[in-house]
Amino acid sequence: xxxxxxxxxxxxxxxxxxxxxxxxxxxxxxxxxxxxxxxxxxxxxxxxxxxxxxxxxxxxxxxxxxxxxxxxxxxxxxxxxxxxxxxxxxxxxxxxxxxxxxxxxxxxxxxxxxxxxxxxxxxxxxxxxxxxxxxxxxxxxxxxxxxxxxxxxxxxxxxxxxxxxxxxxxxxxxxxxxxxxxxxxxxxxxxxxxxxxxxxxxxxxxxxxxxxxxxxxxxxxxxxxxxxxxxxxxxxxxxxxxxxxxxxxxxxx
Numbered sequence: 001x002x003x004x005x006x007x008x009x010x011x012x013x014x015x016x017x018x019x020x021x022x023x024x025x026x027x028x029x030x031x032x033x034x035x036x037x038x039x040x041x042x043x044x045x046x047x048x049x050x051x052x053x054x055x056x057x058x059x060x061x062x063x064x065x066x067x068x069x070x071x072x073x074x075x076x077x078x079x080x081x082x083x084x085x086x087x088x089x090x091x092x093x094x095x096x097x098x099x100x101x102x103x104x105x106x107x108x109x110x111x112x113x114x115x116x117x118x119x120x121x122x123x124x125x126x127x128x129x130x131x132x133x134x135x136x137x138x139x140x141x142x143x144x145x146x147x148x149x150x151x152x153x154x155x156x157x158x159x160x161x162x163x164x165x166x167x168x169x170x171x172x173x174x175x176x177x178x179x180x181x182x183x184x185x186x187x188x189x190x191x192x193x194x195x196x197x198x199x200x201x202x203x204x205x206x207x208x209x210x211x212x213x214x215x216x217x218x219x220x221x222x223x224x225x226x227x228x229x230x231x232x233x234x235x236x237x238x239x240x241x242x243x244x245x246x247x248x249x250x251x252x253x
Contacts, residue, residue, distance in 0.1 A: 063216075063219070063220035064220060064221065066107075066220060067107075067217055067220040067221045070104070070107050070108035070217065071108070073108050074108045074109050079108070080109065080113070080117050083101060083104060083105050083108070083117055083118075083121070084117055084120065084121035084124075085121075086101050087101050087102065087105075087117075087118060087121035087122055087125055088121050088124060088125035088128070089125075090125075090177075090178065091122070091125030091126050091128070091129050091177070091178060091181055092125075092129050092132075092178065092181075093129075093178050093179065093181070093182050094178070095178060096176070096178060098122070098176075098177040098178065099177070099209055101118075102114075102118040102122075102206050102209040102210060102213070103209045103210070103212055103213040103216070104213060105117045105118045105210055105213060106118075106209065106210030106211060106212060106213025106214045106216075106217070107213035107214065107216055107217045107220075108213075108217070110214050110217075111207070111210045111211040111213070111214040114210040114213060114214065115203075115206055115207045115210040115211075118206045118209070118210055119203055119206055122199065122202070122206060123196065123199055123200070126177075126181045126195070126196075126199050127192065127195070127196055127199075129178075129181040129182070129185065130181060130184060130185045130192060130195050131192065132185075133181075133182060133185035133186070134185050134192075137185075137186075138188075141185075141186045141188070151186075154187070155187050155188065155189055156189075158187055158189055158190060159189035162194075163194050163197065163198070166184070166190060166194050166195070166198045167197070167198045167201050169183075169184075169198075170184070170195075170198035170199060170201060170202060171198075171201050171202055171205070177202075184198075
């Protein structure tokens with residue numbers, strides 16, 4: 001009897017959770033100012049229009065358009081340089097979109113060439129950020145770090161542990177790519193060669209995203225989809241979904 005009553009009590013508590021969170025959300029909304037409510041309304045409106053846009057055009061037509069445009073890009077003489085330039089640019093703060101651009105490389109060029117483009121541009125871009133920030137802002141960084149006890153502690157730990165810790169921080173999901181570049185540039189004990197070596201350990205992640213992009217391209221093209229049987233389509237879809245989950249756990253930016 002006690003077990004039955006306790007299970008019923010837990011079920012009732014779980015059943016009340018949606019109502020509780022809905023009430024909390026409503027209370028927070030009411031506490032928002034006019035500007036906050038307008039931003040929330042615009043965000044909801046944009047999402048509604050986005051859903052309508054996708055429904056009207058259909059996902060098939062949208063992805064076919066993206067595939068056709070990426071094919072044109074891959075057949076352009078210097079298309080790979082355009083993608084490489086974007087990766088180079090988004091390595092500088094405060095830009096974002098590194099992971100998305102790497103996926104586009106795989107989408108347009110396949111996972112092999114796409115990975116090579118992403119890897120080369122990522123190494124060059126991150127090393128350039130490191131050098132630029134280190135040269136232009138080294139004096140300011142020293143002044144700031146001298147007043148920040150936590151940062152001084154981090155710098156001393158990195159100096160003591162050396163390359164293994166640098167690699168561990170570099171491959172971790174946090175901080176994201178662009179802010180990781182800035183972080184290591186601000187730590188005076190990190191040498192450029194250590195930073196480049198640590199960046200090379202991010203290559204498996206780049207390969208993963210390039211492969212995801214290539215599978216998405218295969219599913220986006222109508223001709224390739226027609227040649228696939230149902231099991232192959234399901235397998236490709238599961239691969240894309242599963243690898244996206246892995247990449248989210250591994251970190252994206």
